[in-house]
Amino acid sequence: MRTFAAAALTGLALATQIAAxxxxxxxxxxxxxxxxxxxxxxxxxTGKGSLVAVQMAVGDYGGKVAGRPIExxxxxxxxxxxxxxxxxxxxxxxxxxxxxxxxxxxxxxxPISALTREKNRIHINSGGGSSDITGVACSPNTVHxxxxxxxxxxxxxxAMVARGEDTWFxxxxxxxxxxxxxxxxANVVKSSGGKVLGAVRHPLNTPDFSxxxxxxxxxKAKVIGLANGGxxxxxxxxxxxxxxITQGGQKIIALLQEINDTxxxxxxxxxxxxxxxxxxxxxxxxxxAFSKRFFxxxxxxxxxxxxxxxxxTMHYLKAIEATxxxxxxxxxxxxxxxxxxxxxxxxxxxRIDGRMVHDMYLYEVKKPNESKGEWDLYNxxxxxxxxxxxxxxxxxxxxxxxQN
Numbered sequence: 001m002r003t004f005a006a007a008a009l010t011g012l013a014l015a016t017q018i019a020a021x022x023x024x025x026x027x028x029x030x031x032x033x034x035x036x037x038x039x040x041x042x043x044x045x046t047g048k049g050s051l052v053a054v055q056m057a058v059g060d061y062g063g064k065v066a067g068r069p070i071e072x073x074x075x076x077x078x079x080x081x082x083x084x085x086x087x088x089x090x091x092x093x094x095x096x097x098x099x100x101x102x103x104x105x106x107x108x109x110x111p112i113s114a115l116t117r118e119k120n121r122i123h124i125n126s127g128g129g130s131s132d133i134t135g136v137a138c139s140p141n142t143v144h145x146x147x148x149x150x151x152x153x154x155x156x157x158x159a160m161v162a163r164g165e166d167t168w169f170x171x172x173x174x175x176x177x178x179x180x181x182x183x184x185x186a187n188v189v190k191s192s193g194g195k196v197l198g199a200v201r202h203p204l205n206t207p208d209f210s211x212x213x214x215x216x217x218x219x220k221a222k223v224i225g226l227a228n229g230g231x232x233x234x235x236x237x238x239x240x241x242x243x244x245i246t247q248g249g250q251k252i253i254a255l256l257q258e259i260n261d262t263x264x265x266x267x268x269x270x271x272x273x274x275x276x277x278x279x280x281x282x283x284x285x286x287x288x289a290f291s292k293r294f295f296x297x298x299x300x301x302x303x304x305x306x307x308x309x310x311x312x313t314m315h316y317l318k319a320i321e322a323t324x325x326x327x328x329x330x331x332x333x334x335x336x337x338x339x340x341x342x343x344x345x346x347x348x349x350x351r352i353d354g355r356m357v358h359d360m361y362l363y364e365v366k367k368p369n370e371s372k373g374e375w376d377l378y379n380x381x382x383x384x385x386x387x388x389x390x391x392x393x394x395x396x397x398x399x400x401x402x403q404n
Contacts, residue, residue: 024325025068026098032058032313033097035087035112036127038076041205041230042104045258046127049298049306050102056293057313065317066324073097077108079204084108085115092119098326099124099316101309106130106177113142120328124316126308129229129256130180131391134355138398141328143335145356146308147278149181150391152255155360155384156276157188160223165251166194169221171212171236173228174201181227181255197221202228209236210243217245229256234264241269258303262365262377270365270377278360279304279344280378286343301375311344312356348386353398360389 034054036046051074058070073095077084084103091097092115100116103109104127116123117139124143125133131150133142168189172178178201186196197219200212213236216224224245226233233254240252253274254261259281262270281291281301290310294302302310319334320326340348345358363378371377393401 024323024327025066025320026326027096029069029071029096030065030317030320030326031071031073031095031097031099032316033088033091033095033100034072034074034102034309035077035084035091035100035108036074036102037079037104038074040079041232042079042127043230044260044264044300045230045303046102046104046305049294049300049302050127050309052294052297053302053306053309054101054313056297057310057317061314061317065320066326070317077103077105079105079108081108081111085111088112088115092116092121098122098328101125101312102127102305104128104305105175106133106180107175109133110137110176113137113139117141122316122328122331124309124312126305126312129177131184131396132176132180134351134353135391135396135398138353138396138400140332140354140400142354143312143332143350143356144354145312146305147256147360148355148390149177149184149255151278151360151389152276153181153185153188154391155362155382155389156225156253156255156274157185157194158192159362159382160251160253160274161189161192161194165223166192167197167221168194168223168225169197169216169219170199170225170227171209171216172199172201173204173232175204177229178227182225185225185227185255199227202232205232207235209239212236213240213243213245217243217248217250221250223251223253226252226254226257229258230261233257234261237261237265237270237273246272258305259301259375259377260303263300263375267366267368267371267377271367273365274381275363275365275378276360277304277363278358279307280361280363280380281307282376282378283380284343290343307344311340311342314342315340351393352400353393353396355390355393355396357386357390359386360384 099122109128131148348358362382
């Protein structure tokens with residue numbers, strides 16, 4: 001009888017602990033909002049594929065975490081800060097969303113990060129690029145998962161200057177992301193011994209790059225750095241080929257180009273193009289296995305932003321499971337304390353400023369005779385360890401760093 005009573009008490013205590021853990025899941029559901037670009041310049045790099053990546057992770061996790069269901073909703077922010085903020089505020093105040101994922105376009109991502117801190121929720125950014133997200137605008141509630149302008153600049157700028165490509169001219173998207181990418185790359189070029197001869201800025205989603213490219217061509221710079229992304233990068237590269245810029249001896253580097261952009265150009269037009277990034281589908285068995293599943297759902301190989309979202313979602317859910325809570329402070333603390341080891345990142349870790357540190361890569365687009373298939377596009381020419389690729393913790397101006 002004593003044994004039975006002890007067992008009953010133990011079982012009761014365990015049940016009480018489980019119930020307490022469940023009680024910490026707000027509204028009895030973990031709700032993730034994917035706020036992305038479904039219709040604009042970044043829709044191919046993020047958009048539907050971002051939503052699918054999060055849904056795949058939730059499905060692979062089993063659809064529940066800490067005994068409660070996981071719900072995923074999505075919206076298009078139209079690359080407009082006011083639209084994005086209205087959606088996010090409604091999600092937090094009325095839809096009871098626990099976390100917002102993705103948010104391409106830095107001019108949208110930065111205010112979303114600030115709002116998330118105000119509401120004490122969680123923002124995991126994959127699509128936004130500005131290094132200010134973990135710099136002067138850092139937040140204890142935001143993780144910057146996939147890439148940023150500093151890493152893209154650092155990987156590409158140092159490598160190119162080291163190869164003798166030491167004079168640069170920038171064609172830059174005129175908003176927060178493009179300006180940060182130009183700034184960070186210019187700093188790397190100059191600190192590496194190169195020179196910046198000038199820059200020109202273009203509106204987001206412009207169809208005509210002729211005047212901007214002609215100014216870059218006239219500069220005689222050895223490298224034309226494209227500080228833009230999405231269809232802006234694709235369109236500027238297509239027009240650069242039409243103008244014969246590369247045939248004239250100038251190099252073009254896409255500081256943010258995703259696999260779908262390269263695929264749209266084709267290896268004949270893009271051969272020899274240098275691209276920096278954080279993920280390539282054909283790296284190893286793990287990347288290929290995920291990418292094959294993703295391809296079957298979306299019809300193209302995943303971009304680094306989309307692959308990063310799967311990784312981020314799994315890490316977020318594991319932190320909720322471990323803490324038995326979706327409360328932001330507890331979950332963020334657990335995510336920062338837990339290394340990331342998956343097909344996307346090896347020995348990744350989240351710093352106090354919110355930066356998820358992982359290896360970055362420099363790719364060169366294959367020649368047509370090297371490519372063995374439609375998506376066989378890149379040769380890896382450099383692997384840069386995360387601690388070298390991303391900005392040193394002390395250099396970003398994040399106020400959280402001073403508190404630790």
